Amino acid sequence: MASITIEAITKTFGTVPVLNDIDLSIADGEFVVLVGPSGCGKSTLLRMIAGLEDITAGEIRIDDRRINEVAPKDRDIAMVFQSYALYPHMTVADNMSYSLKLRKTAKERIAEAVGAAAGKLGLDPLLARRPKALSGGQRQRVAMGRAIVRHPKAFLFDEPLSNLDARLREQMRAEIKRLHKSIGATSVYVTHDQIEAMTLADRIVAMHGGIIQQVGNPLDLYDRPANLFVAGFIGSPAMNFVEGHRRAGAIETDDGSKIAIPDGVQLAEGQAVTVGIRPEHVRIVAGPEAGSYAARVDLVEPTGFGTIVHVRLLGQDLKIYTLERGIAAVGQPLHIALDGARLHVFDRETTNRIG
């Protein structure tokens, strides 16, 4: 187990910049998730930690040892690939023991390590099979088994669940979390799925355009997104954004409605802002009350557990997430209140959070 320190890392492919001045330190035993849309540089950063990608500038250290020039095999890390990258001509047992064999581990030790990993992952009945004869979920498990037999200093996961169907993904997600709890090894996990990030991470690193947008524990990112990108990326259904300006002590939206300025938010007169409100923080109220809005139901999306109601309000398509059923039918008039304490205000120019 080890800590990983990433200092002023920059990566360019030819003249194309991919990562720009990344700083991040990962504590011993921590589970860190790099999340962001495709092309944000998260996989490249992971591959640089693994040693599969050159470092253009900056330094990566594992336990205070500089590893920029260290070969992947000498970094003592294990990686789980999106495609699993299992050796197709080897059995499950051979796949799992390959790295130990290369390290000239004693036969008994190998058998012991493979047996323990197989037991942990429920792979015992599959050890003699080849990857071709396994289902997607089983292959995923073998890929994880191959990583854990070595007891590496750190685990790297490159979108390991992307090739699984939704149900299996949920199941494996819980399994990875359980595994991390029992092994406690430092883990870096790359995903584009914010739910995976929220559920697995001790700390989330949200990335966009080769830059770290915010680092924090999952609920921090949900409750206090640092900028518009994080606000829009974290949370499902996605946050509503309403554009407006500060006028006469309130935020006036483009269609002329007014939103009260939340406590602790300092705005200059005329400042252009974007107000964010999560669909689950928009309330449907029984009748008109102070600060409520009248609207008409545009679309209803039942999700089973809750319902997403779309209304035309504040000059745009506003989503409401409610747990009450049968509350709205298309065309029905509604009264809507915004939860003032849950409003997020962003400067429209810098896209950064205010207050």
Next chain:
Amino acid sequence: MTLHTASGSPAGDRRTPMQKIAARLEPWLYSAPVLILIVAIMLVPLALGVSYAFRDIRLLNPFSGAFVGLKHFRDLAGDGAFRGALVNTLWWTFSSVILQFIFGLILALLLNRPFKGRALAQALCFLPWAVPSFLSGLDWAWMFNPVVGPIPHWLYALGILSEPSNILSDPETAMWGPIVANVWWGIPFFAITMLAALQAIPKDLYEAAEIDGAGPIERFRSITVPFLAPTMAISILLRTVWIANFADLIIVMTNGGPADRTQIVASYIFTQAFRRLDFGYASAIALVLLVLLLAYSMLIVVLRQTMLTRH
């Protein structure tokens, strides 16, 4: 009236016998054009060729053409030139195939890694394949000729030859001339097939192996070789049959000489048929070669089957 037998003919079949025959014939009529083509183009010449092997057919003797039974085969059994040609064929085929394969694989491995100008290099490396075999044979014959070609002088300078002579005229070394030309000409075949197979290997396997601790040699041994094995086996076996039949370079460069030291079975057939004009004897040799290659091809089929069932 209709008979109700166990044959399963539907009850109440009221078709006339003519209609029944027509129905029976219908599929054959549809496939007739292809069948006629196959018979006319493949089977008739084959049967004719095989029949020559049992007849006395010499172009210069207008009274030949009689059936002679197994006479040609008895002659063959005592024909020292034929036995020599068989040995030469083995020598020619296996050294050509092995060298083509080794150099083709090396070339494919080199072309598989990214470098500047790779597309151009690939195109250039595949160029020999586009050169007509007769032309490349002539080229190499000239290059081995000390009067016009540089190779004897290079070999002399390297101390391999004691004097800059033509290796094609020395019975001890003559076979190496056509083999070298054949290797040069056939490398692209292996390079293309191996490169295609190499490019089908997923890159993350190499990355996973690198992280697992495998060095370049270990990665080649445990990932590249298992992935290439089926392609290697099939291309080597197919190529073997092809080269055993391939006499162009030998005919052009040495014409079987000196002293029959480069005569392979295929070129011996050519010599018998088109220089001695003894088509009967040539057909008999061809029949023997056909049987040998058929046996070898069966080996390919069996090998491929076992390989497919194993995967």
